[in-house]
Amino acid sequence: MSSTSGRLGFTEVPNQTAVENSKRRTFDLGNGSEVVYMPRFLAFEESWTLFDYLDKQIPWTRPSIRVFGRSCIQPRDTCYVASEGLPELRYSGYQPHAYSWDDYPPLKDILAAVHKALPGSHFNSLLLNRYKNGSDYVAWHADDEKLYGLEPEIASVSFGCEREFLLRKKPSKTISVQSIGNRVSKGSSDQHSFILKHGSLLVMRGYTQRDWLHSVPKRVKADSVRINLTFRHVPI
Numbered sequence: 001m002s003s004t005s006g007r008l009g010f011t012e013v014p015n016q017t018a019v020e021n022s023k024r025r026t027f028d029l030g031n032g033s034e035v036v037y038m039p040r041f042l043a044f045e046e047s048w049t050l051f052d053y054l055d056k057q058i059p060w061t062r063p064s065i066r067v068f069g070r071s072c073i074q075p076r077d078t079c080y081v082a083s084e085g086l087p088e089l090r091y092s093g094y095q096p097h098a099y100s101w102d103d104y105p106p107l108k109d110i111l112a113a114v115h116k117a118l119p120g121s122h123f124n125s126l127l128l129n130r131y132k133n134g135s136d137y138v139a140w141h142a143d144d145e146k147l148y149g150l151e152p153e154i155a156s157v158s159f160g161c162e163r164e165f166l167l168r169k170k171p172s173k174t175i176s177v178q179s180i181g182n183r184v185s186k187g188s189s190d191q192h193s194f195i196l197k198h199g200s201l202l203v204m205r206g207y208t209q210r211d212w213l214h215s216v217p218k219r220v221k222a223d224s225v226r227i228n229l230t231f232r233h234v235p236i
Ligand SMILES: O=C(O)CCC(=O)C(=O)O
Pocket: 127, 129, 138, 143, 156, 165, 196, 214, 216, 228, 230
């Protein structure tokens, strides 16, 4: 984009919105894992319209899942949308019904925007989560189901209440802690935290699911609904 010179010889600064929209930060987590964060992926008002639609129209359920051999109610609402003919998703002993994209046209618009932002991506399934307030959460996990292959790219779009998204390195199977004299250096880059904003996009790619865990912890102060969409590719 070219910039014009003002009357007094100052260079004009592009307007603030354009600068914000172009903000895209890439975080190299090391060893082939990468996270990309775009705080203003979708416009603010449009994001509220989508939030209202999703909150009201999606057939949310709160299923029973199995965690460490015990049955419990999943601590958030969920729904699953997938293209026809994909192998079925199963996680924590639960197999969600796959709804069709055609039943929820705004999801196709969001998918198109994600594909545009991430050239070369081909998402064909979507796991939706609804956190009614700060007592809903997702525990530490990796989306490393075989179904997704070895290096899944996962694109996560958030609406509504801002929540913290944490990444923590999986314990290494080899001894990677370096001893320097008496001091044990573990490095501080084994954890990352993002506040996922209304209308934001966060992408995990490379070996992030193999080498890292992520979570959205409980937050007493979060007092309103958050909706999160994670787009995934299931190879056929
Ligand atoms: O709500 C989020 O930001 C993350 C959801 C998530 O990790 C998942 O659905 O696997």
